[in-house]
Structures are given as C-alpha cells and as structure tokens.
Amino acid sequence: NKGKYEHYMQKEIHEQPESLTTTMRGRLIRGGSCKAKSVLLGGLKDHLRTIRRSRRIVFIGCGTSYNAALAARPILEELSGIPVTMEIASDLVDRQGPIYREDTTVFVSQSGETADTLQALEYALENGALCVGITNTVGSAIARHTHCGIHLNAGCEIGVASTKAYTSQIVVMAMLALAIGDDTISSQGRREAIIDGLFDLPNKVKEVLKLDEEMKDLAKLLIAEQSLLVFGRGYNYATALEGALKVKEVSLMHSEGILAGEMKHGPLALVDETLPIVVIATRDTCFSKQQSVIQQLHARKGRLIVMCSKGDAASVSVGGSCRVVEVPVVEDCLQPVINIVPLQLLAYHLTVLRGYNVDQPRNLAKSVTTQ
Numbered sequence: 001n002k003g004k005y006e007h008y009m010q011k012e013i014h015e016q017p018e019s020l021t022t023t024m025r026g027r028l029i030r031g032g033s034c035k036a037k038s039v040l041l042g043g044l045k046d047h048l049r050t051i052r053r054s055r056r057i058v059f060i061g062c063g064t065s066y067n068a069a070l071a072a073r074p075i076l077e078e079l080s081g082i083p084v085t086m087e088i089a090s091d092l093v094d095r096q097g098p099i100y101r102e103d104t105t106v107f108v109s110q111s112g113e114t115a116d117t118l119q120a121l122e123y124a125l126e127n128g129a130l131c132v133g134i135t136n137t138v139g140s141a142i143a144r145h146t147h148c149g150i151h152l153n154a155g156c157e158i159g160v161a162s163t164k165a166y167t168s169q170i171v172v173m174a175m176l177a178l179a180i181g182d183d184t185i186s187s188q189g190r191r192e193a194i195i196d197g198l199f200d201l202p203n204k205v206k207e208v209l210k211l212d213e214e215m216k217d218l219a220k221l222l223i224a225e226q227s228l229l230v231f232g233r234g235y236n237y238a239t240a241l242e243g244a245l246k247v248k249e250v251s252l253m254h255s256e257g258i259l260a261g262e263m264k265h266g267p268l269a270l271v272d273e274t275l276p277i278v279v280i281a282t283r284d285t286c287f288s289k290q291q292s293v294i295q296q297l298h299a300r301k302g303r304l305i306v307m308c309s310k311g312d313a314a315s316v317s318v319g320g321s322c323r324v325v326e327v328p329v330v331e332d333c334l335q336p337v338i339n340i341v342p343l344q345l346l347a348y349h350l351t352v353l354r355g356y357n358v359d360q361p362r363n364l365a366k367s368v369t370t371q
C-alpha cells in the first residue's frame with residue numbers, strides 16, 4: 001500500500017524517520033543518575049566478548065548493503081580498536097580470500113537471501129569464523145545460518161532501490177560499534193554523544209526531507225545530462241558511492257562515486273565546464289580537505305553542486321558560484337544517514353522526470369538469488 005505516495009521508493013524515502021525509530025526501539029538505554037547511556041542488542045549479548053577478542057572484523061555484502069557497512073566502518077574502527085576490512089561478497093568468493101577462526105565476519109543484507117552473500121557466509125562458516133548477520137528479513141537464509149545477529153526492523157522494503165534499509169543498516173552498525181566499545185572508559189563521552197545523536201536522528205531526517213522540492217528543482221536542471229560524479233571522503237565516502245548507485249540504478253544516468261582523495265589520481269581529467277559534480281563537504285575532520293577539493297574543481301571550471309552543513313554555504317561556495325544544498329548537522333559518524341537523503345530524493349525525481357520506472361528499474365530484481 002503506497003498510501004498518499006505515488007511510488008514505493010518515494011514512500012520508503014519519506015518514511016525514514018519512522019523506520020529509524022523502529023530500528024532503535026528498545027535498543028538505546030537513556031541512562032540515569034548512576035547508570036550510563038548504553039546500547040542493548042539482545043541477539044548479540046552472548047557473543048560480544050568473542051567479538052571484542054577477535055583479531056579482525058570483516059564486513060561482507062553487496063551493493064547498497066556493502067555501502068552501508070563502508071559508512072559504518074570508521075566508527076567501528078574508532079570504538080572497537082579492532083581492524084575492520086571490507087569485502088564485496090562475490091569478490092571474496094572469487095578470490096577465496098583468507099578468513100580465519102579469529103575473525104568476526106559480519107554479513108549485511110536487506111533481503112537476507114542474496115546468493116553471493118550466502119555463498120560468502122558458507123565459506124566463512126567452513127573457515128571457522130564467527131558469523132554475525134544484519135538483515136531486515138526475519139527467518140531469511142542469512143538470519144538462519146549466522147551464529148547471531150541484529151534485525152533491522154525497518155519494515156518491508158518494496159522499491160527495488162534500497163533506501164530506508166540503507167539508513168537503518170548504518171544505524172544498526174553504529175549501535176554494533178557502541179556495543180563492542182562498551183567496556184572502554186576512555187571513549188564513554190564519545191559514545192554518549194553518539195547515543196544522544198541517535199535519539200535525535202529521526203527529527204533530523206524529518207528536517208532533511210524538507211529538501212524534497214529543492215531536489216526536484218535540481219533534478220529538472222540535470223534531467224538531460226549523460227553523467228553525474230559524486231565526490232566524498234571519510235564518513236561520506238560511502239555517501240558518494242551510494243548516491244551514485246541510486247542515481248544510476250533508477251534514473252539510468254551514468255553516475256560514479258569517487259573517493260575525493262583519489263581525485264588527482266585520474267578522475268580530475270574528466271572535469272570540464274559541462275560535467276555536473278556533487279561534492280559532499282559537511283563538517284567533520286575532512287572538511288578543510290574538501291574545501292581544497294572544491295577550489296581545485298572550481299579552478300578547472302567544474303559545474304559544482306556542494307552539499308554542506310547548515311550555515312556553511314559561504315564557506316564552500318567559491319565566489320558564490322556553486323549550487324549549494326545545506327543539510328542539518330548531526331554527530332559526525334551519523335552524518336551519512338542525513339547526507340544520503342537528498343541524493344535519494346534526487347535519484348527519485350530524476351527518474352520520474354526522465355519517465356522511467358522508479359520502483360522496478362529495467363533488468364534489476366529486488367533480491368538477487370542467482371549468480
């Protein structure tokens with residue numbers, strides 16, 4: 001049932017304040033006079049000690065689920081102190097890459113039925129790793145075959161392009177990082193700030209959804225383009241990849257997410273006065289580096305659309321020449337949840353304006369159960 005919406009993708013983008021609320025329900029402890037704020041993940045509590053002792057955490061997934069894990073990687077590294085590596089499921093299987101008994105492998109999948117991810121899970125089980133599942137589908141193959149896990153509780157996702165599952169996945173993995181780091185006194189202040197940020201996140205998502213009309217106007221400007229680049233780094237490297245994936249899979253416009261630190265190692269050659277480029281430059285420790293990226297792209301006459309923190313337009317728009325999208329500020333590690341929303345809206349509007357099927361993009365299936 002699409003309710004007041006025209007398409008499932010549109011509905012699922014707009015219901016993110018609610019889906020995030022249900023993802024967090026009962027899992028965040030507000031704390032009190034003598035009790036610290038904390039996170040409770042029922043499905044994991046008997047395994048946290050093993051996870052804390054593992055030599056490495058390996059995130060494994062495909063497409064949007066992989067991107068969500070990439071978004072959560074920095075906070076997991078920071079709070080756990082354990083090395084975190086990333087694997088695209090098919091590539092791990094192709095390489096038969098090393099997985100050890102001392103590893104914790106985390107399988108991220110909205111459907112819980114993706115063939116590549118399932119095959120990687122079988123492989124990790126054979127190699128004796130602890131296998132954790134993060135899925136949205138209770139009773140799915142990945143939920144059943146992993147040793148333990150966390151459900152997204154984001155509600156059924158029908159649009160082929162994953163939207164609300166992505167933001168819930170990031171939140172679940174941020175909660176995972178909080179739970180693993182829970183025994184470290186030195187990071188308690190940081191963890192409490194993130195928990196406060198999580199409580200407030202649904203409100204901030206409501207706020208960023210108000211950019212809907214603005215993103216529709218931007219889509220009108222971009223409707224006839226051949227290509228769109230998206231530059232991000234740090235917490236928002238994943239936002240660049242995921243924003244580009246949304247645009248290409250539904251609007252059928254070529255789009256590429258680029259790690260801004262790689263700009264001079266090739267992508268800069270593409271920049272001219274015609275190619276539109278989105279640069280994500282919200283406030284975090286990478287901000288000044290992104291300011292410099294903007295200046296260098298501007299010097300090559302790039303057509304820039306800059307996403308920045310509210311109030312920062314003047315600090316990112318060189319000579320007032322960029323189009324600027326201002327987003328609400330949240331705790332740095334949660335900012336990818338906010339920053340993807342305008343790009344989801346852009347992909348949605350571009351698709352509708354270009355006349356393509358937004359809920360059922362050509363050649364794609366919701367759940368990729370064959371290889």
Ligand code: F6R
Nearest residue numbers: 063064065109110111114161162
């Ligand atoms: C993109 C998209 C796909 C899926 C991928 C993995 O919008 O939906 O990239 O994310 O096929 O699917 P799950 O998460 O079900 O394993």
